[in-house]
Amino acid sequence: MTPGPRIAVLIAGAALAQAAQAENAIDLVRPDAPELAAHGQYVVGVRTLTFTDEDRIDVVNTTAEGTPPVAPREITVEAFYPAAEGTEPGGTYDAILRDGMTSVTLTGMAARDAAPAEGSFPLVVISHGYPGNRFLMAHMGENLASKGYVAVSVDHPDSTYSDLGAFASTLVNRPVDQAFVVESMAALDDDLGAITDAERTGVVGYSMGGYGALIFGGAGVTEAAVTRTEPERFVPPQRLLARNQAGSAEHAALVDPRVKALVAIGPWGRNTDFWDAEGLATLEKPLLLVAGGADDVSEYDSIREIFEETSGTNRHLLTFEGANHNAAAPMPAPAEAWEVSDALGRAPFDHYADAVWDNVRMNNILQHFATVFLDLHLKGDETRAGYLDLVETAEDGTWSTGEDGTPDADHTYWTGFPNRTAMKLRFEARQAE
Template identity: 30%
Template sequence: MRTRLIALVLLASFSAFPAFAAPGFRQTTIAATGARPPLSISLWYPTTSTAESINLGETPAFVGLPVIRDAEPAPGPRPLILLSHGYGGNWRNLAWLAGELAAKGYVVAAPDHPGTTTFDMRSPDTIELWQRPRDLSRVIDTLLANPGLAGSVSPDRIGAIGHSLGGWTVMELAGGRFDAGAVMNDCPRVFGPVYCRTFTALGVGRDAASMAALGADLGDARIKAIVTLDLGPGRGLTSESLAAVKVPVLVLGAGENVDPETAEKASIAATNKDSFYLAEHLPPTTTQFALVPGALHFSFMQLCKPGAAALIEEEAPGESIVCRDAPGADRQAVHRDVSDRIMVFLGSALADR
């Protein structure tokens, strides 16, 4: 989503644990480190509070979810799940999933990645793509050191989920290595014009230093499970690095594709080719792969209200694609399917160690 959509946006199971009603919710900021700017993070977590809830993220276009702001966290330690949004997105995009996870006993943290979020698309952060995985590592550091924020976190039960460019981000945490030189060498043929324009905006392949930074090992050994939601650009990760990934990975792709050439202003019109690529090259014994019926690329984002597409189109022409699902599909049903798959996967991958 681009800047013209910002105004519209701003108007507004883990079997070992019991289910919680409205989760606690808190926002905080991690201080700047070196040249990296402050990092805004949103937190959902289990709470036994019975205080009045608010409808988080409710806008004229999007459905909100009940949370109890700044509630006292329930006792831990608990597994932690990191959420990484797509290019031009923000923490609201996967808030629906965060609420589901917190209700099952997980602590959930979603940063707004500087340079690639709705709220900040400025250079030089935009062209330092390798900082995205490091953002998530900073979040882990902060939550382990400050249990008062969202409750005590179990350091050996940490997972990460990413949509679109967020899926690429979490695969980097698992040890994926990105070959910017190979990507840009034959970009139009392999990826298509929409991808290539986005790569250029992200500074991919602009010089030797950036290619080296993108190709470096950005893994974090504390990550024990990964979920990708119609990721992109997965095909830029080397097959060798994917084959060496040690942690369990659940790869969920859109059941149908948006044609990149008719995707209007879709930021990084990922296709499920990237998900197929991951499934082909990740270790088969620790990888699960499925296409989600009825899902297009943006079906993994928050629920749209009736009439939302027309409202968004009026405010930001071309951006109504974020409310598009496959013909006849129901996004709420897609979310239920995705959530069920994720809960089963994480319940096994992050079982009490």
């Protein structure tokens, strides 16, 4: 039986959608994306680098007694950067899915090992969750690099899909990894190092990456977190978490004056009392918090506590109403993630996707606000401040423009968002006290 015209169109549309999905594109920008989600003026290059911290405390192999061992800690990063004029854009990434086994190919706009552009560009460190890997937010790396940043997305040992170790290692090492990557990028003596300005550094962290960013930025953990005895997975041996404790000399030494801004997406920790108001108040870096209003992992109410209690800095909170813990950060689920994984016994789709929001839309909104925030604080672009002066609830804004698109006096819709596209978003601000 021959399908009717409408059925044939639907079948053709589904086939095209499947073909597009099979490409696993990470560089999509929707036609209704906010203004600054668009790619910037630079073609993007990408390199894979490995840095080794020769004498890191080996948390996984530390026992209850004796001197904690040290071992080399190798950290692999994907470095995205503005590429030289004439570079042909486009390339692929070989990545691993959440199940730790399935290989996938991602496509993006970056050209592998391209020569860097001329100039000097701020550094941004991108830090994934537990578990995750350096490709989970590669969309952000590419997008920022196209706008004149060197964006370095990190594989954190003991915390990736294919190298998943004790959670205690992540608790101790995450901010130390971030600090080490900044130092390693600052010390590069090649052509990429020549264009990297580590004196203007930002950190973007998701979930445990957000936990690390807050500690690295100055919010030391509590004494209660250091001395707790349960649950066991939250207890690093021999009080090794003390190096991240508020008021300790080690934590004070960790905080880097080169870091000028933090973006923490669904940061974990306040829900389990790793911070209190006193410890969070010591953070002085400008802070953009991003959260799903239904986050049940880091818990939305706890993220709001971080927002209220980081009283030592100017901070903002962007909320995706109805979204869970996957709000904004993860790339679109690769096609292979739609299939059941033997290792997990389920499809890993839910590790990437949200039940309410489209990934590409969330990615684009995050790219917009991250661009605004980092341009303001790392590049000193004061024209970006207007993009942060918004009515709190987007739906309370009024769209009112002339025929030529010029805003009328009563126009209060979110700056940079096309009409009707800022639905179910909330943006709040607090000043340092």
